[in-house]
Amino acid sequence: MSILNQSFNQQDSCFGFCNDAPVTNDSRPFHHMLKQMPKEDALPAKVKQEKQEMDNLLSQALTKLTFEEREEHQEVIHGVKDTNIEDESLLYPALQELESHLTNTKSDSVYEIAERMDPAYVRARPFRVMFLRATEYDAKAAADRMLRFFELKDQLFGIDKLVKDITIADLDEEDIDYLKQSFTQLAGKDRSGRQVTVHFGSLLGVLDSNKTLQNVLRAQYFVFMKALQSEETQIRGIVSIWYAIGNLHAKSPKGYYEHFMAGRALPQKRAAIHVCVDDMKQSAFCSIVVKVMPAHMRARVRTHYGSLTECKYQLSTYGILPESLPLDANGNINPDQQLRWVNSCMMEEQLSNAGQSLPKAFEPITMPNQNDVFFTGGQVTNHLGNQRFQALIFDCSQAYDSGTDEMKRQIIGDIIVRTHEVGGRFLKPQGKGANKIWEEVPTENLRKKIMQAFRNRRRRLDAFKNKATLIVGEPLPPDVVFGRAQRNPGNDLLLRLIKDQSQVYESLNRGVKIRLVEGIMKTIKDQGGRFLEPAPVKGRWVEVSVDNAKERISTYFRNHRRSSKK
Incomplete structure (x- = not known):
């Protein structure tokens, strides 16, 4: 029987996040579940009920576990459990037992x-x-999965390719075209360094495409097996995001069952499952799917309801960076990252076939991780790796400025080592748009760039000292703090004033607008507030000039106008 046509027990998991319980001869339960979907006129109330029911199911799944098991699941789903260490003593007996199970079950199989x-x-x-x-x-579960794996491989690629690793050269033009449509992507790493995958279309199947289901499954097989070339991914597992928000809903249940069966065959370990939905049907179906999951898998499922922005925020609480979702500002798939990845795979295979390889320092990097440090020619970035790098510069600046040349070299070396210890690299961009890749900065140039970072910090500090007196201590509640990611109660007051006065501001001519800005500044000052910005000294602030504050508030009005139009 074809693995894509096998039925399965309702106690199995789904989306390929299954335990390896024996497959029964029951008919496909998902067809029956689809008939249970609520009617359109009953959806709003029903969805609320389903959401509450699903939350209860997930809570019950946790209560059935022991305290130690609950703690372990929580640590895994948040990425704080150290799963990067493998106990070698487990492997040898497990390999022997695996061989025994295969010997007993391989008869008449594709394996x-x-x-x-x-x-x-x-x-x-x-x-x-x-x-x-x-x-x-x-x-035993591994043996069963190996048998399914070879059956799946035979059906997707033919018996001639059973005993070779599938490369992009084994995909036809239709497969590669689907691959480039970006419906399934490797989306970098989460904060704990685990591979993140994003699947668009989510629960009810795949998005509309002119490709066959065979094209879709072959492309997705390639994506997952490419990720599993990394031993770290094999050990730590994959964090999956199933995304169906806005116009990225699957239009039909095409392929959901086949995807499930293919997922049961691939040697993938799922560390966490995040489902992002805003559509009523998707939400209701999600609750049905969760019901058939075994309790131990429900403990690793999290559902997120709402808009793109709301789901990004919820995912960030689990260590998944907002930029992991390859979407543009309008919520549409951004194919640039996927195209770079496909081009990189092609380049890698061409070099491999020619017996060549690029030096490590010049290997193309298409998907930087959150711990990488970007050197972007002075452009501002809120990337986590850059924030950590700047914090190291601040912490070491006093010792660096007063130290000998030998001490400075040691400090720079320590910054490099501490960045590498958390999995970070020092990268510079090459190319633009779909052709943009990243390259590691060579060591001889890296030290120069870090020295420049210390000099830049010192220059900014000198400029602040000449401009105003540094303020010690935290900002007062009425203060407005300018700068990226700066929030203070005074900022909230400023934003409310701008929102309330935006229409009046837009109706005034340029000469009168400044009077409105001055009125807003007076309101804040009457509350005891000041206009501050962070100084290049940790925990210090500086009061900006009146003209500077006026220009920044005018910019806030312009930004509000742009966001309102969107």
């Missing part, structure tokens, strides 16, 4: 055909360990 074709391929230790990691060293 047996593959073993006859190339025993070294199917018995290779790294290949088998990948399946053990996916099932957390459950040898």
